[in-house]
Every structure is written in C-alpha cells, then in structure tokens.
Amino acid sequence: MDKVRLLLTVISIVIVVVPIVGTVLMYQNNLLGLFIPPEANEIIDTLSNSGGGSEGPMLEPVGEPQYDEASRTVTMTFQFKNTFPFDVSINSMSGDVECAAHGIHLGTITLDKPVSIDKGETKTITILGTWTEDAITHFQTAHAREEMVDANLVGFTVDVKGIQFKMNQRMEIPNPAYKG
Amino acid sequence: MKAILAKINWFGLAGGITTIIVVVVSLFYPWWQLTVGDDLLKANVSPVNTNFGFLDTAFTIPLIWAFNIVSLLTLISSGVAMLVYSILPAKSYSKHLLGFGYKKPLFTLLFFVVGLVVITLILQVVLNFNVPLMGSATNTLPLPLGSDITVSVFMSAGFQWPFWLAIVAAGLCIAARFYHKKVAAAKQPTETVAAAPPTSAAPATTAPTVAA
Numbered sequence: 001m002d003k004v005r006l007l008l009t010v011i012s013i014v015i016v017v018v019p020i021v022g023t024v025l026m027y028q029n030n031l032l033g034l035f036i037p038p039e040a041n042e043i044i045d046t047l048s049n050s051g052g053g054s055e056g057p058m059l060e061p062v063g064e065p066q067y068d069e070a071s072r073t074v075t076m077t078f079q080f081k082n083t084f085p086f087d088v089s090i091n092s093m094s095g096d097v098e099c100a101a102h103g104i105h106l107g108t109i110t111l112d113k114p115v116s117i118d119k120g121e122t123k124t125i126t127i128l129g130t131w132t133e134d135a136i137t138h139f140q141t142a143h144a145r146e147e148m149v150d151a152n153l154v155g156f157t158v159d160v161k162g163i164q165f166k167m168n169q170r171m172e173i174p175n176p177a178y179k180g
Numbered sequence: 181m182k183a184i185l186a187k188i189n190w191f192g193l194a195g196g197i198t199t200i201i202v203v204v205v206s207l208f209y210p211w212w213q214l215t216v217g218d219d220l221l222k223a224n225v226s227p228v229n230t231n232f233g234f235l236d237t238a239f240t241i242p243l244i245w246a247f248n249i250v251s252l253l254t255l256i257s258s259g260v261a262m263l264v265y266s267i268l269p270a271k272s273y274s275k276h277l278l279g280f281g282y283k284k285p286l287f288t289l290l291f292f293v294v295g296l297v298v299i300t301l302i303l304q305v306v307l308n309f310n311v312p313l314m315g316s317a318t319n320t321l322p323l324p325l326g327s328d329i330t331v332s333v334f335m336s337a338g339f340q341w342p343f344w345l346a347i348v349a350a351g352l353c354i355a356a357r358f359y360h361k362k363v364a365a366a367k368q369p370t371e372t373v374a375a376a377p378p379t380s381a382a383p384a385t386t387a388p389t390v391a392a
Contacts, residue, residue, distance in 0.1 A: 004273035008261075008280040015253040023246035039239035086235040089218060162217030164332040 046085045062124065065174045072107075072136060074129040074174060082117040088160055089116045093127060095156035097173065099149065102142060106135035106151060106173075131176065139177035148172040189266040191359045192278065195352030196262030199285050202346045203228060203255045211343035212296060214311065216335045226342065227251035227292045251288055258284035262353060269363045282357045285350040312337045 027033045066075045082088050093111035098104065112126035131139075143149045153169040210224035222233040228251055231240045240248075261281030265274045296313060303309045310317045316336035323329060 004276050008276055011257055012280070015257060016250050019246045019249035019253070023242055027242060034243040035241060037239045037241055039237055043234055043237055091218070161220045162334050163220060164330075164334070166330040166332065167328055 067176045072131045076127045078125045080125050081122040087118045091159040093158050096154045098152045100152050104138050107131040139175050147178045149175045189269045189356050189363045192262050192266030192356030195356050196259045198349035199259035202349050205342045209342050212339050214337040227288050254284050282353040285353050289350050314338050
C-alpha cells in the first residue's frame with residue numbers, strides 16, 4: 001500500500017518536473033526563446049521588411065472620376081497594390097467630406113463593396129462620394145470656377161481585416177458644378 | 181454479476197472516461213479562443229494545447245508548451261487512476277488512486293481560469309488593453325505621439341465546449357470522491373455476523389404453588 005502511495009507521489013513529481021526542466025535545458029543557451037518562438041521573430045522581420053507596418057493601404061487613382069447628377073454621386077476608382085506579406089480584406093471605408101476653405105459639410109464617401117486582395121496582387125477599388133443638395137449649391141456659388149476643390153476627409157475610417165484605421169485626410173475632389 | 185456492478189464507483193468511471201475524452205478533444209479544440217480582427221490574430225488556449233495564429237502563421241510559446249505537457253500528463257494519469265480505482269474500489273490501494281486522481285481535473289480547471297483572469301488583468305492594468313474573457317471589445321492601439329491615425333482593434337473571445345466538458349469531468353471526479361463512502365460501505369455487509377450462542381441455562385420458571 002505504501003509502495004502505491006510512493007509510486008503515485010513519484011509520478012506526480014516526474015509529470016511536473018521533467019517537461020519543464022527538459023524544455024529549460026533545451027533552451028539553456030537562449031532563454032529568451034522560451035518566451036519568444038522563432039516564428040514570432042520571422043513575423044516581425046517580414047512585417048518590418050515589407051514596408052507595410054502601420055502605413056495603411058496605398059491607393060493610386062485610376063482615370064477620371066465619374067459624376068451622376070441624378071444621384072449626386074461621384075465614383076472614384078483606385079488601384080490597390082497589396083504590398084503586405086499577407087492577404088488583405090478591405091471590409092469598408094467611410095468618412096465625411098468637408099470643404100477645406102469654408103468648413104461646410106459636403107457629403108460622405110463609402111466603399112462600393114468589400115474587396116479581398118491576395119498578397120502581391122493589385123485590385124481595383126471603387127469609392128463612392130455622395131454630395132448633399134447644400135453641397136451642390138456650395139459648389140455652384142463658392143467654387144464655380146474651380147475644377148478641383150480642396151476638401152477635408154473627416155473621420156475617414158478604413159476597416160482592413162477587422163482593424164480600423166481612422167484618420168483625417170486632405171484631398172481634392174472634382175467639382176460637380178464646374179462647367180469648364 | 182450484480183454484486184460486481186454494485187461495487188463499481190460509477191461516478192469515478194464516468195469521471196475517468198470524461199477526463200480522457202477531455203484530453204483527446206483538447207488536442208484539437210481549444211477551451212478558450214480569442215480572435216483579433218477578421219482572424220488576423222487567433223489564440224487557441226487550453227491546458228493541453230495552446231497555440232497562436234498570426235497572418236496564417238501558427239506558433240506556440242515553448243514555456244507554455246511545457247506547461248501544456250504537464251497538464252496533458254496530469255490529466256491522463258488522473259483519468260487512468262480514476263478508471264482503475266472505479267473498477268476496483270475495494271482494493272487496499274484504491275483509496276490512494278482516488279486521492280491521486282479526483283482532484284487533478286478540478287485543479288487543472290482552476291489554474292486555467294485563474295491564469296486567464298490574471299493575464300487579462302495584467303494586460304488591462306499594464307497596457308490598458310481590454311481583452312474580453314467572454315464577448316467582444318474594441319481597443320485603440322497606442323501609436324507614437326503626434327500620429328494622426330487611430331487604430332482600433334476589434335476582438336472577440338469565448339469559452340468553447342471542451343471547457344464545459346472539463347467542468348463536467350471535474351464534477352464527476354468530485355462526485356466519485358463522495359460516492360466512495362457509499363461504495364466502501366457496501367462491502368461491509370459481506371462480513372458475516374456471528375450467530376448468538378445458545379444459552380445453556382433454561383429460563384427459570386416459577387412452579388405454581390398449590391394451595392394446601
């Protein structure tokens with residue numbers, strides 16, 4: 001009976017000690033490796049070498065923006081080259097547009113539809129800007145002679161893989177009231 | 181046959197089997213899972229197998245892996261001890277097996293929950309990062325001063341079904357400890373009670389007195 005008790009005690013000790021001591025011995029020359037696996041270093045290296053990091057998505061405009069008077073909607077197309085070392089899903093984009101010179105709310109911009117872009121791939125992203133009726137009046141009265149109007153993109157939020165980047169941006173928007 | 185079945189500690193048997201099942205399923209399914217963003221970062225946590233996934237790369241932390249092995253061996257030994265004990269609860273060594281086996285699933289469960297709570301509290305206090313134990317939360321990442329970008333991270337977490345199964349296993353093992361008294365008591369009637377020896381003297385009877 002005492003032998004059973006002794007055996008069970010030995011088993012309890014061996015079960016706890018052997019795996020921990022064994023692992024510590026395996027990493028005795030690199031104790032930091034006990035906490036940080038090599039894969040984590042590889043991920044950090046890949047991210048820092050990719051130029052991705054926290055820069056956020058990079059957009060290149062493609063062609064002229066298209067304006068639909070009936071719906072007061074401007075359609076802007078961009079090329080997105082995924083330079084990140086991983087696939088990117090842009091779930092949404094949204095923001096308020098304000099006239100940079102006068103601070104008047106002009107409308108909102110949104111992403112047409114969610115886009116998934118594999119690493120290294122380039123895809124087209126369509127962004128829609130919907131102007132208010134007041135915005136059209138403002139374009140006609142205050143910016144009638146300007147082809148492009150300076151605007152502030154307030155609370156511009158991009159949802160990439162569930163991570164939301166929120167920023168205020170300065171941009172130029174085509175003036176729908178410009179007659180040339 | 182009935183006598184053999186009556187001697188089995190059924191709670192112990194169920195607890196032992198459930199413990200072994202918990203070990204096997206925990207190798208494939210986590211007890212607790214944390215997801216950051218749309219599967220950007222995933223933490224699959226259980227006392228038996230903890231791993232992380234970041235951008236399609238899966239990895240484990242060696243020290244946590246060592247603790248996982250400790251838990252794995254602990255739960256297996258507990259399950260086996262409970263099984264052997266349950267089938268032979270009347271043996272002289274059985275009480276040792278029961279004592280060895282019944283507490284381990286409970287302690288594993290407690291260490292797991294306490295560990296999770298402590299880690300989330302540390303993240304909350306030190307990094308001001310709210311990691312939910314159950315449900316979801318949105319955190320804003322600290323960025324360098326002067327940066328005009330705000331980065332918000334959505335994370336969701338929850339306990340998975342192997343965790344609840346582990347609670348059942350721990351409960352059955354505890355119940356086996358209490359049921360042991362009944363099983364142990366059941367073997368008492370097998371000892372025969374000696375018959376009372378016949379009395380040598382006949383009960384005294386008073387002779388009727390006959391009146392003269």
